[in-house]
Structure formats: C-alpha cells, structure tokens
Amino acid sequence: MDSKQAARERLGQARNSLLDLSHRIHAHPELGFEEEQACTWLAEMLDQAGFAVKTGICELPTAFSASIGKGPLHLGIMAEYDSLPSVGHACGHNLIAAMSVGAALATAKVADDAGLTVTVLGTPAEEIGNAGGKVLMLERGAYKGMHAAMMVHPAPMDFVQPKIIAASMFDVHYTGKEAHASAFPELGINAADALTIAQTSIGLLRQHIRQSDRIHGICTHGGDAPNIVPAHTAARYIIRGETVKDMEELRVKVRHCFEAGALATGSKLEIKGGDKPYTEMRHDADMAEIYRRNAVALGRNLAAPESMARFSASTDMGNVSLALPSIHPMIGIDSLPAVNHQPEFTAHCISPAADQALWDGALAMAWTAIDMAADPNLHKRLLARH
Ligand SMILES: [Zn+2]
C-alpha cells in the first residue's frame, strides 16, 4: 500500500473520535490561554496514539508539543483551540484542533518510511491579537529544529494563499476627574470626551491611509453614571497594515488621534500592549502548490472566489512564516452568507460541511507532508536551513 493510502486508512480509523473532538471543543468554548480542556483532550489523544507529549511548554499552561517519527524532515502542524468572547467558536478553531490531530495521526502511520518527524504544537490564544501563543512559543524555542510548519483554517470557502497582514492590538486608557455633571461640571475632566475626540479623529484619518490599512476598536469602559463626569474610559483597538512597516507607520498616526483626545480635554492618556504584534504571512510557494494539488485531488473547489478579493486577516502564524517555511490555507465550510466571527458561523462549525472540511483538511495536510518529504528539491531546500 502506498503511503498516502495508508494515511487515509489511519485517518478513517480515527474519524469518529476526531468528529467527537471537534464537536466537544465547540460545545465547551475556552478563551485564549484558558483552553485547559481542549489542550488536555488533544494531548491525551496524541499520547494514546504513541506521540511523545509535553504539556505546559514555553511557560504556557495550555501549550503542548507532541512528536513522533525519526525522519530527517521535521514538520510542525499547528493546533489552535481558543474561542472568541460571546460568540464561542466563531472562527472554527475546534476544526483546526481536530484537523491538526487528524493530520498528525494519519502522517504518524507512515512517518518513518516517508522520512518524517512530525510535531503537533498546541498553540494557545491566536485570537488575542498581541503576544499570541505562537509569538511567545517562537521566542521561547518551540520551533527550534523544525523545517516547516502548516495548519489549515476554516473560512466560508477554500483559499490556498489568503492575504494575511500585520496586526497589533493595544488598550487605551484615559484618566480625567470626576465631578457632579450638573452642579460642578467645570471642575470635571471628561475622559469620555477624550475618547470621542480620538474616535472622531480616527474617522477623519481614514481618508489618508492606505486601502490595505485597517483600524478598528471598541470602547471597553465608557463611564459609570450619567451624573458623574467620566474620570476613566478605556478602549481596545487593532491596527493592521500589509506589512509590519506599514502598520508601524499607521501606529504613529493613530497614536496622534488618541493624543488629540487627551490634549483637548486635559485627560491623561496611557496605551498598553501592542508590543508583540502579528506579522504579515509569507506563504511558501512550493508547499502551497503541494497542498493545492492534494486539496484538488480530494475534490475541494479552489477557484479563487471574487468575494475573497477584499479579504485580509491576521494570525500569529504570520510570525511563524517569517521564521520557517509555512502555509496557512483556508478551508471552506460552505457557510455563506455567514462569515468568521459571526454567531451564525459558530453554528456552521459543526455542520456536515464542516465535518467534511475536517476530513479533507486533515488528509490534505497529511498528504502534503508525505509529498514534501518525497520532493527532492524541496526536501533539500528545507533541510539546508539547519
Ligand atoms: Zn478569528
């Protein structure tokens, strides 16, 4: 039996337990760095399959690594499992977790024969937007010795090389002074006005930024009572640019908008976070092509959809891709008009189309791993890195 057929058979044996894993994670959403159950479930499943598992790596309680095989080509498969506040698994990370475990189980069966070492990295807190799991794990050595990395992410439709741009999330705090809003307003310093001015300035700034730039945020604290001049307001913002360089230029402009609010009202401004941004992604063209071929062989529709023309998102997989050759294809779960980060998308992440995507994504990754090891030029290029 050839390796790919053997991988498919092994995946078939795990099919029910992978579907159960995906649905269970979906039913128990956990926020970034709190994914205790999901991390345990993945680690247990890989441990039972003979992987050498280490949990709590890189000083992160919900991170793990699970390795198998002794081949020269060392591939990393990323498993995300964090959810979003209030909308649950609206980004389908339950599917990412199950696809990555599935790909690893299928590949493990043939790892030594194919010349592979496979490591699943459990990478917490992708949605967090600053200092995500992969950023910290990169800094702390989790990717040392790895030649390439991959993962597959759910989306409304398939897309092999999605546009992944740099992003930075940060918190903004204004401090003013309380006063009776009617009796003694002249003694107050209005921190809510400061945020209003900042938001107005950012609105005006939108005329003067690149089309590829993004600025979006929420007010996380707007005041305490209408008859108390707000002395403390807070907001959480994300800025994005095609590259870290673009994004850092945008950061200066956006900062000026927040400073304008402080200046106009006499409030004190403090900005926290944003120190460990997500970078843009560099897709490895050879790996992407191998994935594309395998996804097509599985019957996936990879015609670049027009509705993806404006698509740009960010992930800490970008940071990984600048450190080692990587891919991050999107896999469709036939959810339109529902899209990522909507509660309707959450519902789609356990649909029959999502379950099919789990199978296809896992097998496409396993087959990509097998083909990568068998491709002499790619093999040579990847191994030459260490
Ligand atoms: Zn997301």
Ligand SMILES: [Zn+2]
């Ligand atoms: Zn996501």
